[in-house]
Amino acid sequence: MPQTTRSLRHEYEIYVEREIEAYKESVPRSVLLGIGDEAVRALTAQAQLALTEMILWEEVDRIISRRLAIPTYTSWRRRRLRRLAAYRRPEHWGLTADVAFVREVANRNDGHVLLSGADTERCALYLAAHGCEVTAVEAQEEDIERVMAAAEAVGIGSRVRPRLAGLAEYAPDLPFTAVVCSSTAFSGLSSEERARAIAVLQSATLDGGVHLVETIIAGKTAVTLEELTSRYAGWRVAVEPDTRGGHTFVAWKAIA
Numbered sequence: 001m002p003q004t005t006r007s008l009r010h011e012y013e014i015y016v017e018r019e020i021e022a023y024k025e026s027v028p029r030s031v032l033l034g035i036g037d038e039a040v041r042a043l044t045a046q047a048q049l050a051l052t053e054m055i056l057w058e059e060v061d062r063i064i065s066r067r068l069a070i071p072t073y074t075s076w077r078r079r080r081l082r083r084l085a086a087y088r089r090p091e092h093w094g095l096t097a098d099v100a101f102v103r104e105v106a107n108r109n110d111g112h113v114l115l116s117g118a119d120t121e122r123c124a125l126y127l128a129a130h131g132c133e134v135t136a137v138e139a140q141e142e143d144i145e146r147v148m149a150a151a152e153a154v155g156i157g158s159r160v161r162p163r164l165a166g167l168a169e170y171a172p173d174l175p176f177t178a179v180v181c182s183s184t185a186f187s188g189l190s191s192e193e194r195a196r197a198i199a200v201l202q203s204a205t206l207d208g209g210v211h212l213v214e215t216i217i218a219g220k221t222a223v224t225l226e227e228l229t230s231r232y233a234g235w236r237v238a239v240e241p242d243t244r245g246g247h248t249f250v251a252w253k254a255i256a
Protein backbone atom coordinates (compact mmCIF):
# COMPACT_ATOMS: atom_id res chain seq x y z
CA MET A 1 0.00 0.00 0.00
CA PRO A 2 1.17 3.59 -0.59
CA GLN A 3 2.70 5.10 2.51
CA THR A 4 0.71 7.62 4.53
CA THR A 5 1.93 11.15 3.91
CA ARG A 6 3.76 12.41 7.00
CA SER A 7 3.00 15.78 8.57
CA LEU A 8 5.51 18.59 8.20
CA ARG A 9 6.17 18.43 11.94
CA HIS A 10 7.03 14.75 11.63
CA GLU A 11 9.21 15.46 8.59
CA TYR A 12 11.06 18.10 10.60
CA GLU A 13 11.70 15.66 13.45
CA ILE A 14 13.08 13.13 10.97
CA TYR A 15 15.28 15.83 9.41
CA VAL A 16 16.72 16.84 12.79
CA GLU A 17 17.36 13.22 13.78
CA ARG A 18 19.07 12.51 10.47
CA GLU A 19 21.34 15.55 10.75
CA ILE A 20 22.35 14.70 14.32
CA GLU A 21 23.05 11.04 13.51
CA ALA A 22 25.09 12.02 10.44
CA TYR A 23 27.21 14.30 12.65
CA LYS A 24 27.78 11.55 15.20
CA GLU A 25 28.97 9.21 12.48
CA SER A 26 31.30 11.82 10.98
CA VAL A 27 33.34 12.71 14.08
CA PRO A 28 35.84 10.68 16.14
CA ARG A 29 34.73 8.99 19.35
CA SER A 30 36.83 11.46 21.34
CA VAL A 31 34.64 14.32 20.09
CA LEU A 32 31.47 12.52 21.18
CA LEU A 33 32.99 11.84 24.60
CA GLY A 34 33.80 15.53 24.90
CA ILE A 35 30.21 16.45 24.07
CA GLY A 36 29.08 13.89 26.66
CA ASP A 37 31.20 15.58 29.30
CA GLU A 38 29.75 18.96 28.30
CA ALA A 39 26.26 17.52 28.63
CA VAL A 40 27.00 16.16 32.11
CA ARG A 41 28.28 19.56 33.25
CA ALA A 42 25.22 21.32 31.86
CA LEU A 43 22.79 18.91 33.49
CA THR A 44 24.64 19.01 36.80
CA ALA A 45 24.39 22.79 36.81
CA GLN A 46 20.62 22.46 36.34
CA ALA A 47 20.39 20.29 39.49
CA GLN A 48 18.60 17.42 37.77
CA LEU A 49 16.91 15.04 40.19
CA ALA A 50 18.15 11.99 38.31
CA LEU A 51 20.79 11.94 35.61
CA THR A 52 19.52 9.07 33.49
CA GLU A 53 21.11 7.84 30.26
CA MET A 54 18.09 9.08 28.25
CA ILE A 55 18.32 12.58 29.71
CA LEU A 56 22.06 12.64 29.03
CA TRP A 57 21.67 11.68 25.36
CA GLU A 58 18.86 14.20 24.89
CA GLU A 59 21.25 16.88 26.13
CA VAL A 60 23.98 15.58 23.81
CA ASP A 61 21.55 15.90 20.89
CA ARG A 62 20.68 19.46 21.93
CA ILE A 63 24.38 20.40 22.01
CA ILE A 64 24.96 18.89 18.57
CA SER A 65 21.86 20.64 17.23
CA ARG A 66 23.26 24.00 18.38
CA ARG A 67 26.67 23.23 16.85
CA LEU A 68 25.06 22.39 13.52
CA ALA A 69 22.84 25.49 13.69
CA ILE A 70 19.83 23.38 12.82
CA PRO A 71 16.99 25.78 11.96
CA THR A 72 13.87 26.05 14.08
CA TYR A 73 10.73 24.32 12.87
CA THR A 74 9.26 27.64 11.75
CA SER A 75 12.29 28.53 9.61
CA TRP A 76 12.59 25.01 8.22
CA ARG A 77 8.87 24.89 7.40
CA ARG A 78 9.01 28.22 5.57
CA ARG A 79 11.91 27.05 3.40
CA ARG A 80 10.31 23.65 2.79
CA LEU A 81 7.00 25.14 1.62
CA ARG A 82 8.83 27.60 -0.63
CA ARG A 83 10.81 24.74 -2.17
CA LEU A 84 7.72 22.59 -2.67
CA ALA A 85 5.95 25.48 -4.37
CA ALA A 86 8.85 25.72 -6.81
CA TYR A 87 8.74 21.96 -7.43
CA ARG A 88 5.07 22.23 -8.41
CA ARG A 89 5.89 24.62 -11.23
CA PRO A 90 6.53 22.82 -14.54
CA GLU A 91 8.99 25.56 -15.53
CA HIS A 92 11.23 24.52 -12.64
CA TRP A 93 11.81 21.24 -14.49
CA GLY A 94 12.12 22.69 -17.95
CA LEU A 95 8.54 21.76 -18.82
CA THR A 96 5.57 23.71 -20.12
CA ALA A 97 1.95 23.37 -19.05
CA ASP A 98 0.88 22.02 -22.43
CA VAL A 99 3.21 19.00 -22.70
CA ALA A 100 1.58 15.58 -22.35
CA PHE A 101 3.31 14.71 -19.08
CA VAL A 102 2.01 17.81 -17.29
CA ARG A 103 -1.38 17.84 -18.96
CA GLU A 104 -2.22 14.15 -18.68
CA VAL A 105 -0.38 12.97 -15.56
CA ALA A 106 0.45 15.74 -13.09
CA ASN A 107 -3.16 16.91 -12.87
CA ARG A 108 -4.17 13.49 -11.51
CA ASN A 109 -3.07 14.55 -8.03
CA ASP A 110 -4.98 11.74 -6.35
CA GLY A 111 -3.50 9.10 -8.61
CA HIS A 112 -0.81 6.44 -8.47
CA VAL A 113 1.84 6.74 -11.17
CA LEU A 114 4.52 4.26 -12.23
CA LEU A 115 7.78 5.82 -13.46
CA SER A 116 10.71 4.11 -15.13
CA GLY A 117 13.65 5.33 -17.20
CA ALA A 118 15.92 8.29 -17.69
CA ASP A 119 13.62 10.99 -16.26
CA THR A 120 12.48 9.15 -13.14
CA GLU A 121 14.01 11.58 -10.64
CA ARG A 122 12.63 14.73 -12.26
CA CYS A 123 9.19 13.19 -12.85
CA ALA A 124 8.97 11.65 -9.38
CA LEU A 125 9.71 14.94 -7.61
CA TYR A 126 7.28 16.89 -9.76
CA LEU A 127 4.44 14.38 -9.31
CA ALA A 128 5.02 13.79 -5.60
CA ALA A 129 5.05 17.55 -5.01
CA HIS A 130 1.59 17.58 -6.62
CA GLY A 131 0.33 14.91 -4.23
CA CYS A 132 0.61 11.85 -6.47
CA GLU A 133 1.70 8.48 -5.14
CA VAL A 134 4.69 7.37 -7.23
CA THR A 135 6.25 3.95 -7.79
CA ALA A 136 9.77 4.34 -9.18
CA VAL A 137 10.96 1.21 -11.00
CA GLU A 138 14.68 1.15 -11.81
CA ALA A 139 17.10 -1.69 -12.54
CA GLN A 140 20.13 0.08 -11.02
CA GLU A 141 20.37 0.55 -7.25
CA GLU A 142 22.16 3.90 -7.57
CA ASP A 143 19.27 5.27 -9.63
CA ILE A 144 16.78 4.27 -6.94
CA GLU A 145 18.98 5.73 -4.20
CA ARG A 146 19.28 9.02 -6.08
CA VAL A 147 15.51 9.31 -6.53
CA MET A 148 14.79 8.56 -2.87
CA ALA A 149 17.49 10.89 -1.57
CA ALA A 150 16.10 13.74 -3.66
CA ALA A 151 12.54 13.02 -2.53
CA GLU A 152 13.49 12.75 1.15
CA ALA A 153 15.43 16.01 0.94
CA VAL A 154 12.19 17.93 0.33
CA GLY A 155 9.94 15.84 2.56
CA ILE A 156 8.02 13.95 -0.12
CA GLY A 157 9.80 10.63 0.24
CA SER A 158 6.67 9.08 1.78
CA ARG A 159 4.94 9.50 -1.59
CA VAL A 160 7.62 7.62 -3.54
CA ARG A 161 7.89 3.81 -3.46
CA PRO A 162 11.20 2.48 -4.77
CA ARG A 163 11.25 -0.80 -6.67
CA LEU A 164 14.62 -2.25 -7.70
CA ALA A 165 13.74 -4.18 -10.86
CA GLY A 166 13.73 -3.98 -14.62
CA LEU A 167 10.44 -3.76 -16.46
CA ALA A 168 10.93 -7.33 -17.72
CA GLU A 169 10.61 -8.78 -14.20
CA TYR A 170 8.55 -6.12 -12.42
CA ALA A 171 5.21 -7.32 -11.02
CA PRO A 172 2.82 -4.53 -9.96
CA ASP A 173 1.12 -4.94 -6.59
CA LEU A 174 -1.20 -1.93 -6.93
CA PRO A 175 -3.23 -0.46 -9.78
CA PHE A 176 -2.02 2.67 -11.60
CA THR A 177 -3.79 5.71 -12.98
CA ALA A 178 -0.77 6.50 -15.17
CA VAL A 179 2.47 4.94 -16.41
CA VAL A 180 5.40 7.06 -17.63
CA CYS A 181 8.42 5.41 -19.24
CA SER A 182 11.37 6.76 -21.15
CA SER A 183 12.88 4.81 -24.00
CA THR A 184 15.71 3.65 -21.73
CA ALA A 185 13.23 1.69 -19.60
CA PHE A 186 12.97 -0.78 -22.49
CA SER A 187 16.68 -0.84 -23.36
CA GLY A 188 18.15 -4.32 -23.59
CA LEU A 189 14.77 -6.05 -23.72
CA SER A 190 13.87 -8.41 -26.50
CA SER A 191 10.68 -7.89 -28.50
CA GLU A 192 9.00 -10.62 -26.45
CA GLU A 193 10.13 -9.07 -23.15
CA ARG A 194 8.87 -5.65 -24.22
CA ALA A 195 5.53 -7.12 -25.21
CA ARG A 196 5.20 -8.92 -21.86
CA ALA A 197 6.23 -5.84 -19.84
CA ILE A 198 3.77 -3.58 -21.67
CA ALA A 199 0.96 -6.12 -21.25
CA VAL A 200 1.62 -6.32 -17.49
CA LEU A 201 1.52 -2.53 -17.16
CA GLN A 202 -1.64 -2.31 -19.26
CA SER A 203 -3.36 -4.90 -17.06
CA ALA A 204 -2.36 -2.98 -13.89
CA THR A 205 -3.75 0.31 -15.23
CA LEU A 206 -7.20 1.44 -14.17
CA ASP A 207 -9.85 2.17 -16.79
CA GLY A 208 -9.39 5.73 -18.04
CA GLY A 209 -5.69 5.63 -17.16
CA VAL A 210 -2.94 6.90 -19.43
CA HIS A 211 0.47 5.64 -20.58
CA LEU A 212 3.26 7.90 -21.81
CA VAL A 213 6.36 6.51 -23.51
CA GLU A 214 9.16 8.80 -24.63
CA THR A 215 10.44 7.04 -27.73
CA ILE A 216 13.81 8.71 -28.27
CA ILE A 217 16.46 9.44 -25.62
CA ALA A 218 19.83 10.91 -26.63
CA GLY A 219 19.23 9.85 -30.24
CA LYS A 220 18.60 6.22 -29.31
CA THR A 221 15.37 4.35 -29.93
CA ALA A 222 14.60 1.27 -27.83
CA VAL A 223 10.97 0.95 -28.90
CA THR A 224 9.46 2.36 -32.10
CA LEU A 225 6.19 4.18 -32.58
CA GLU A 226 5.06 1.38 -34.88
CA GLU A 227 5.65 -1.24 -32.20
CA LEU A 228 3.88 0.82 -29.55
CA THR A 229 0.89 1.40 -31.80
CA SER A 230 0.52 -2.34 -32.32
CA ARG A 231 0.96 -3.09 -28.59
CA TYR A 232 -1.78 -0.61 -27.68
CA ALA A 233 -4.49 -1.92 -29.98
CA GLY A 234 -7.84 -1.03 -28.43
CA TRP A 235 -6.44 2.03 -26.64
CA ARG A 236 -6.88 5.59 -27.93
CA VAL A 237 -3.42 6.74 -28.98
CA ALA A 238 -1.62 9.90 -30.06
CA VAL A 239 1.95 10.98 -30.79
CA GLU A 240 3.12 14.37 -29.54
CA PRO A 241 6.44 16.24 -29.83
CA ASP A 242 8.34 16.55 -26.57
CA THR A 243 10.58 19.31 -25.25
CA ARG A 244 13.82 17.68 -26.46
CA GLY A 245 13.12 17.12 -30.11
CA GLY A 246 11.76 13.59 -29.79
CA HIS A 247 8.25 12.22 -29.52
CA THR A 248 5.99 11.03 -26.72
CA PHE A 249 3.60 8.19 -27.38
CA VAL A 250 0.36 8.72 -25.43
CA ALA A 251 -2.27 6.01 -24.92
CA TRP A 252 -5.53 6.19 -22.98
CA LYS A 253 -7.23 3.06 -21.67
CA ALA A 254 -10.91 2.85 -22.46
CA ILE A 255 -13.48 3.02 -19.68
CA ALA A 256 -15.49 -0.19 -19.59
